[in-house]
Amino acid sequence: MISKQSISLIIADDHPLLLKGLFEEFKANNYTILGTAVNGMEALEQILTHKPRVALLDIDMPLLTGFEVIKTAKEKGSKTKFIVLSFHKESEYVAQAKALSINGYLLKEDSFSEIEDCIIAVLNGDEYFSKSFDAFSLQNASEELRKLKQLTPSEITILKLIARQITTGEIAETLNVSARTVEKHRSNIIAKLHIDNSSNSLISWALTNKNIVLDL
Structure with missing residues (x-):
């Protein structure tokens, strides 16, 4: 079993209250937080500098979006597992996440226990999408990506x-x-x-x- 202290995190969100809430929840549950960021450029710098095991990123951030952070970090050889945490449920966002081979996609309405489930899943090499997504949406996004490939x-x-x-x-x-x-x-x-x-x-x-x- 993976110990929580061994899981190093970078958390990025441009909403101060959401960022503070996530930080405090992870800290209370004994995760190792290497840094927080309020914009995409800051998140990218911290990911490349600190090399966390997992990065949780909002999609809509100033300077660079969460997707742009992930794409750039991967191009620079980052081995971090990426989870996006967003309000967006639209199929085009899911398809874009799949196109980027993002490890996890959670919604901001999800519980902290589901965030933890997602972290463990991606560290074990699995893909994890929020349980709030219906099967049709995920299947449709996968089908669109299959056609493109x-x-x-x-x-x-x-x-x-x-x-x-x-x-x-x-x-x-x-x-x-x-x-x-x-x-x-x-x-x-x-x-x-x-x-x-x-x-x-x-x-x-x-x-x-x-x-x-x-x-x-």
């Missing part, structure tokens, strides 16, 4: 450029290919993602799911 590297590159509102002609010029080749890739993307093949449907989809696409 069917795309080729070229298709992903083009989809990212579409999400940045780059035109077909500009994409062709950027990638040094013909506009016809770009259109062929667009057709393949639409088919693989099961998007309605109507005018601007792919652009609309890419903009709606921009954060997920850019994290691929």
Whole structure:
């Protein structure tokens, strides 16, 4: 069994009362708190400096979002287990968390005992999503991510450029290919993602799911 004192934590939230409450709850339960942060940049610096076993991060923070902190920390080789703690239940947030391979996703309405369950689960190498999520939401997010992973590297590159509102002609010029080749890739993307093949449907989809696409 993992002892609580051996679990080192960084906690980040831009709401002072929530941050204070979490800090005091963890302290009272004998966890080792290496630091707290009120914005994403501070959280990233502390994670890279102190190398906690677990970081609990709010998603909506100044300077860097929780997702941006996690992505950057992983790119820099961080071995920390990441848990996001948020008010957001929307499927696009769940899908983005899955795209980033985030270890845990909790809601701020969850009990402290569920936070502890999540910490133990992720330290044991498991993925943990709040019990408040219904099975359909998780399955739907996983299915969307599965479709995206069917795309080729070229298709992903083009989809990212579409999400940045780059035109077909500009994409062709950027990638040094013909506009016809770009259109062929667009057709393949639409088919693989099961998007309605109507005018601007792919652009609309890419903009709606921009954060997920850019994290691929």
